[in-house]
Amino acid sequence: MPLVDPFGRQVRDLRISITDRCNFRCTYCMPEEGMVWQPREELLTYEEIERIARICVQRWGFTGIRITGGEPTVRADLPALVEKLAALRPASGAGGRDVDLAMTTNGASLGLLAPALRRAGLRRITVSCDSLRPDRFASITHRNALHRVLDGIDAAVAAGFAPVKVNCVLMRGVNDDEIVDFAAFGRDRGVEVRFIEFMPLDAQGAWTAQTVVTYEEVVRTIDAVFPLEPVDRRGSHPAERLAYRDGGGTVGVIASVTRSFCSSCDRVRLTADGQFRNCLFAVHETDLRAILRGGGSDDDVAAAIEADVGRKWAGHTIGQVTFLRPDRSMSQIGG
Ligand code: SAM
Numbered sequence: 001m002p003l004v005d006p007f008g009r010q011v012r013d014l015r016i017s018i019t020d021r022c023n024f025r026c027t028y029c030m031p032e033e034g035m036v037w038q039p040r041e042e043l044l045t046y047e048e049i050e051r052i053a054r055i056c057v058q059r060w061g062f063t064g065i066r067i068t069g070g071e072p073t074v075r076a077d078l079p080a081l082v083e084k085l086a087a088l089r090p091a092s093g094a095g096g097r098d099v100d101l102a103m104t105t106n107g108a109s110l111g112l113l114a115p116a117l118r119r120a121g122l123r124r125i126t127v128s129c130d131s132l133r134p135d136r137f138a139s140i141t142h143r144n145a146l147h148r149v150l151d152g153i154d155a156a157v158a159a160g161f162a163p164v165k166v167n168c169v170l171m172r173g174v175n176d177d178e179i180v181d182f183a184a185f186g187r188d189r190g191v192e193v194r195f196i197e198f199m200p201l202d203a204q205g206a207w208t209a210q211t212v213v214t215y216e217e218v219v220r221t222i223d224a225v226f227p228l229e230p231v232d233r234r235g236s237h238p239a240e241r242l243a244y245r246d247g248g249g250t251v252g253v254i255a256s257v258t259r260s261f262c263s264s265c266d267r268v269r270l271t272a273d274g275q276f277r278n279c280l281f282a283v284h285e286t287d288l289r290a291i292l293r294g295g296g297s298d299d300d301v302a303a304a305i306e307a308d309v310g311r312k313w314a315g316h317t318i319g320q321v322t323f324l325r326p327d328r329s330m331s332q333i334g335g
């Protein structure tokens with residue numbers, strides 16, 4: 001039976017944050033100092049994560065799971081979790097198909113981890129990288145680690161992940177002069193670069209509408225150098241994809257702010273401490289950890305998820321007076 005929200009959108013995609021910790025400090029995500037990490041005993045165990053994911057896959061035929069964070073690779077024994085999630089199959093009659101298991105990472109540890117993650121059953125990897133200039137990369141992430149991230153992208157390609165995607169958050173006056181460099185990088189390395197519009201989820205509250213580099217601007221800038229054409233309808237995918245007319249691959253823009261994709265949203269989220277969220281920008285959460293640790297049954301967990309999805313709104317209101325910033329920042333929710 002599908003899980004459907006009040007606006008008729010079928011929920012099929014679960015984003016699981018497995019930790020709020022990170023070895024980087026990207027300015028648009030968390031402050032350089034002073035983050036207070038959740039105590040380890042408050043994080044869901046891999047068994048608890050698997051149980052919630054299994055309910056979503058078996059009951060409602062979820063087709064997508066993405067592991068994220070914080071930085072997922074800082075959590076110990078990550079391939080063990082990947083193996084558990086990769087083994088999930090929908091119950092007969094639930095519809096759906098095998099789960100498309102993906103992960104978003106800052107890439108710094110992929111040089112070591114990519115082959116093990118692939119063997120464990122991870123299908124797709126997205127690596128975040130916001131500058132190709134070592135100094136600028138260091139000032140955005142507060143880590144001198146561009147070489148490790150680039151090695152990580154190569155390691156993911158070598159391990160057989162295809163396509164590897166690279167997420168680049170564009171910020172006005174910070175890295176908006178690297179749009180063409182990133183496009184060329186994607187073409188050269190055979191990876192799909194996806195430019196992300198900066199969203200008001202930074203821990204420091206520095207976001208303003210003026211800091212957003214829009215879809216139109218990205219497409220116009222690339223098209224002037226590498227002519228583009230649209231490839232497909234976006235469907236429920238956040239990225240609008242375009243192809244290089246010369247056959248040089250594809251590029252995407254995740255225009256969460258200027259061309260919101262809420263009307264076709266099919267995703268829900270689980271935070272590292274077991275809170276279920278029906279939207280990235282949700283201001284209410286449902287405490288699934290309390291149900292699990294209080295001895296609740298799978299039916300209890302499923303009922304709580306159904307109730308939360310039953311309250312899902314039509315969409316976020318960024319840029320309007322009604323917009324309320326969630327209490328948690330991106331690294332705490334799971335991007
Ligand atoms: N640590 C991993 C990483 O950086 O890929 C996974 C977690 S991170 C929160 C997930 C994605 O959210 C990354 O691609 C990151 O660039 C993006 N992100 C973080 N804060 C953002 C913001 N304020 N606006 C837009 N994207 C953001």
Ligand code: SF4
Binds near residue numbers: 070105
């Ligand atoms: Fe860490 Fe990812 Fe946030 Fe950067 S965007 S601070 S890598 S969680």
